[in-house]
Amino acid sequence: MTEENERILLAHGGGGRLMAELIAKTIAPTIYGDKPQNLTDAASVDIDGKEILFTTDSFVVQPLFFPAGDIGKLAVCGTVNDLAVCGAKPQTLSLALIIEEGFAVAALEKILHSIGTTARQAGVAIVTGDTKVVEKGAADGIFINTTGIGPRRRNTRLGFDCIEPGDVILINGTLGDHGMTIMSKRQELAIQSPLQSDCACLHEIIGLLLDALGPKVKFMRDPTRGGLAATLNEITQSCGCGIEIEEKKIPVDPAVKAAADILGFDILNIANEGKFVAVVAADAEKQALDVLRSHPLGRKAARIGVVGPKQPHSLVELITRIGGRRIIGMPYGRELPRIC
């Protein structure tokens, strides 16, 4: 039971352990009653015999504008990516704005311009919307919700249950860029920071991978809030297999690494907005990496680990640079509020 004075903490929105608990113990049982539901990034919906995927995300990032992106670009890419990693062809978005009274119309136009441009480039249509305004002090500038739908791509079969021991774990590039860009900007890191968000729409590179490998791609997820650590822990918990990753194989930009070290963050917990983890059949590893590296968003693609045997209490383990082993836990969620 909920304690009478229990309160929502920032960490409840951090994409880590506390958020998983809030969803599992409060949100899902209260909404669904005794009919448990499998909540994924994008839900499969049957409309008169036609399967479509459906996903929603609200964006509350602060600051609203950051190197290589803004809340508008993020709002389109985030929902496009949630559809793409679930095997959908992103097609249509809704757009809902909550704006604080007094917000500059020029800033709104800049954000809307970003939304329009990103959507056109991604080939998705924004077809319906909603605008609410709240009093000064009742919101922080602007919050954006995008909800997306698209048909499932043919010849794909993705899911935790497809993952088998021996499958390899790939990433399409460097980790931590988005999160560390936001944190550097927020902390006003004195260094002339060259950091840039990796915020990008991944449907195209994911499309190439699925076209080439079909069902040999077993599972994909974009490691946003909670970072790679949260994504890999969700995989082990859901498929029952352990995961082993190698620190030296994980691509990280040196400037991002430096910023993380200065600010005391673990790159594995940091949000990404232009990355996806793919679990792929071992015999398709080379082909997958070739396909990924052929695309601008996959130049630094790498195999970072492998799926281990099925076992109770399966863990994510990191082989460190010096050959040690470290258990990578589910992050708590407090590290990076309002990163997306």
Add this chain to the structure above:
Amino acid sequence: MTEENERILLAHGGGGRLMAELIAKTIAPTIYGDKPQNLTDAASVDIDGKEILFTTDSFVVQPLFFPAGDIGKLAVCGTVNDLAVCGAKPQTLSLALIIEEGFAVAALEKILHSIGTTARQAGVAIVTGDTKVVEKGAADGIFINTTGIGPRRRNTRLGFDCIEPGDVILINGTLGDHGMTIMSKRQELAIQSPLQSDCACLHEIIGLLLDALGPKVKFMRDPTRGGLAATLNEITQSCGCGIEIEEKKIPVDPAVKAAADILGFDILNIANEGKFVAVVAADAEKQALDVLRSHPLGRKAARIGVVGPKQPHSLVELITRIGGRRIIGMPYGRELPRIC
């Protein structure tokens, strides 16, 4: 061009003239560039040859709990109704929460319980969600976005272009209940206010009407923000016909009327959350009213007016109780912030 120091006002979210201008002059052209789009409550989307309707709404109502409803019930009913009035069978919702740090978990549970109960009663499934938490002071308790999809019902043909001179305008019951309940609560009206929100899901009564009348129902809209005045003005502007309504035919609860008089509001501008306007072929009026009155949400259904001839600068005119004529303009939007 936007003035450099132009700011968003509360009235930009009020569902009236200022909001229409913001959408027409800023949001639509910035997002769509030179490809103008017809923005309706629910957009029609073709997914591989299957037509579905798609709609989004954010809810920022204050207070969160009010007589006969709360933000959770409102969030489900609002999106169900937007689908239903566009001729869809509401099927599936997404749910996105933005919660302020420090929000009571018990209040969250109460809201989620409302969401779950209302969705089950309406027969819609909540299949995907998102939870964000922002710092104390960066939001006002909780904001909720619901986005909904559903297939278009067969044997319906709805749209501004279906409306013809001579069609009659029906409403399923009393006007102003939701808005005046919220305002009374907010103003802490000293009277022992018996007001109750009309917040309800309308898909069932709308289904009965469409099953009975088919394409003789020409157009429907739920008069939420901006009230009946905004809805009728949108109709005249979009179909090019004038509208004449009769004050004495408009059902209003006496307590709601009293509260509106005390607080200085015009009932026609007040938001409703369990009402819909239907434009119906004249020869189907009696049948339509019989169907509406057979349902608990339509007991006080009434014919309130008629569509006039096509003319330039068409207007909404009210015939007052004493037989005078008054032009009903599009409300500006300032009257009722955060009503839904």
